[in-house]
Amino acid sequence: MSGTISVTREESETVINIKGRFNFEMHSQFRAAYQEDTGGDKKGRRFVINLAGTEYIDSSALGMLLLLREEAGTNESDIEITNARPEIQKILETANFQRLFKIS
Amino acid sequence: MSDELARKLSNDLKAELNREVASVRMEMEQIRDLVQDAIVRLTDSFGGMRDQSNRQLALVTTLTSSMEGNSDQEEAQEGEDAVKRINIRSFVSETDQILRTFVDHIILVSRQSMEMVHRVDELATQMNEVSSLLKDINAIAELTNVLSLNARIVAARAGSSGAAFSVVAGEVRKLSKNSHEFSDKIGAVVGSAKTNIHAAKNIIEVMASKDMSFAIESKGRVDEMMEEVSDIDRYTSETIAQVSGIADELNQSVGNAVMSLQFEDMVSQLSASMERKFAVIEQFAEVIGIDQLTDESQPMAERVEKLQESLNMQIQSFDEVDRQAVQQSSMDEGDIELF
Numbered sequence: 294m295s296g297t298i299s300v301t302r303e304e305s306e307t308v309i310n311i312k313g314r315f316n317f318e319m320h321s322q323f324r325a326a327y328q329e330d331t332g333g334d335k336k337g338r339r340f341v342i343n344l345a346g347t348e349y350i351d352s353s354a355l356g357m358l359l360l361l362r363e364e365a366g367t368n369e370s371d372i373e374i375t376n377a378r379p380e381i382q383k384i385l386e387t388a389n390f391q392r393l394f395k396i397s
Numbered sequence: 398m399s400d401e402l403a404r405k406l407s408n409d410l411k412a413e414l415n416r417e418v419a420s421v422r423m424e425m426e427q428i429r430d431l432v433q434d435a436i437v438r439l440t441d442s443f444g445g446m447r448d449q450s451n452r453q454l455a456l457v458t459t460l461t462s463s464m465e466g467n468s469d470q471e472e473a474q475e476g477e478d479a480v481k482r483i484n485i486r487s488f489v490s491e492t493d494q495i496l497r498t499f500v501d502h503i504i505l506v507s508r509q510s511m512e513m514v515h516r517v518d519e520l521a522t523q524m525n526e527v528s529s530l531l532k533d534i535n536a537i538a539e540l541t542n543v544l545s546l547n548a549r550i551v552a553a554r555a556g557s558s559g560a561a562f563s564v565v566a567g568e569v570r571k572l573s574k575n576s577h578e579f580s581d582k583i584g585a586v587v588g589s590a591k592t593n594i595h596a597a598k599n600i601i602e603v604m605a606s607k608d609m610s611f612a613i614e615s616k617g618r619v620d621e622m623m624e625e626v627s628d629i630d631r632y633t634s635e636t637i638a639q640v641s642g643i644a645d646e647l648n649q650s651v652g653n654a655v656m657s658l659q660f661e662d663m664v665s666q667l668s669a670s671m672e673r674k675f676a677v678i679e680q681f682a683e684v685i686g687i688d689q690l691t692d693e694s695q696p697m698a699e700r701v702e703k704l705q706e707s708l709n710m711q712i713q714s715f716d717e718v719d720r721q722a723v724q725q726s727s728m729d730e731g732d733i734e735l736f
Contacts, residue, residue: 317602320514353605356507360515384609387616388504389497 296347298322302330306339312346315354323357331364340365345376355388362393373397403691411682422675429668436661439654447651454644457637486626493619500612510605514598521594527587531580538577545570670722677715684711 296313309326311319330338340361344350362370373395377385385396548566552559684707690700 317514317606320511321518324515350609352503352507352607352609353511353602355504355609356509356511356605359504359508360511380613383613387500387609387612389501 295319298326300326305337306341308341308343310343310346313348315344315347315350317351317353320353320357323361327361327364331361331366337369337371338365339371340373342372342374343376344374344378344381347377347381350381350384355384355390358390358394371395400691400693414682415679418675418678422672425668425671429664432664433661436658436664440658443651443654443658447648450644450647450651454641457640486630489619489622489626493616493623496612496615496619503607503612507605507607510601514601514605517594517598517601521591524587524591524594528584531584531587534580535577538573538580541573541576542570545573667722670718673718673721674715677711677718680714681711684708 295318296311296315298312298319299310301308301310307327307330309323311323315323327340330340342358342361358372358374362372365372374385374390375397377396382396385391385394390396545566548569549563552563552566555562685704689704689707692700695703
């Protein structure tokens with residue numbers, strides 16, 4: 294029982310919507326969702342990770358988000374994590390993600 | 398005869414007066430000594446109380462400063478055993494730091510694992526490519542086999558002149574068969590590589606996937622502890638403030654008590670004044686002799702006048718002593734020295 298991912302692409306922004314459980318099983322889907330928008334000359338693109346429908350995340354999801362950040366250009370990356378429910382918000386805070394991502 | 402009796406009575410009266418005055422004077426001296434003795438002891442004892450209260454306050458202050466933050470620790474570092482004091486606040490923040498490091502570590506492991514999984518996925522894709530390449534090789538082998546079959550048929554039609562060619566066709570067929578076997582073996586290796594890749598992915602999954610609720614709970618507990626430590630600190634400093642307030646009040650009270658004990662001076666002065674008055678009273682016995690009144694060799698009016706004169710002098714000298722005493726005590730009242 295894992296989640297599903299849908300992607301909306303606009304001119305300079307990629308929105309990745311994650312529903313259900315965001316765990317290890319999602320790694321191929323998640324990578325596929327951003328891979329074509331990262332690397333090479335694609336830097337400077339904005340990513341929005343919409344956790345509105347996300348029920349659960351574990352450490353592998355945190356690892357995936359860190360990898361996305363790296364592949365999107367680490368410090369030049371512009372990644373926003375939105376609509377996380379309170380439990381997930383707490384996990385993000387405990388992991389100190391507010392220093393690396395914009396959390397709203 | 399009556400003169401002699403009168404003189405004796407007069408002497409007896411003087412003697413009795415002196416005896417009584419001496420008795421009162423002795424008791425007065427006892428009182429003075431008792432009071433002075435008590436004052437010395439009370440002063441000592443109040444001084445001791447003040448010292449003890451100051452020591453108590455100092456002890457409580459050191460005890461609490463050892464429980465507080467870093468600024469106090471820096472001061473404490475001058476004493477050797479002061480450094481090793483228990484510091485709850487730094488213990489809790491140390492725990493918080495360890496927890497943070499632990500969480501960071503878990504996330505780092507997950508990040509590395511996810512990167513590894515991407516590599517392993519790429520490896521799996523490459524293995525699939527190998528499989529499809531093997532299919533191409535098999536197709537070539539199949540084609541070669543067909544080719545060799547055709548060659549044999551052509552060779553058979555050619556008869557004896559084609560015999561040598563038939564041998565070559567047989568070798569080509571063997572080659573095709575070998576290459577088929579070879580690619581099957583590679584296929585088997587690729588298959589087991591895929592199995593290994595799958596197993597590796599399972600291991601990585603376990604490594605990468607940690608439930609984060611433990612971190613949240615631990616963090617919550619550490620935060621609670623921090624809160625409690627702050628409460629304790631607050632309570633402690635309030636208590637210290639109270640203790641030091643009480644110590645101040647105690648000092649004040651002791652100061653007042655010690656100040657009040659300076660009535661010792663007044664006691665000395667009063668007893669000195671009483672001493673002088675006793676002297677005057679003793680003089681009274683000398684001045685007013687009963688024999689003067691009964692001395693019939695003088696006219697009555699003269700005796701009374703002389704006695705009246707003596708009484709006036711007595712009153713005058715007593716009043717003078719009394720005035721000195723009043724002056725001194727009123728001056729000292731506003732002039733109590735503070736310790």
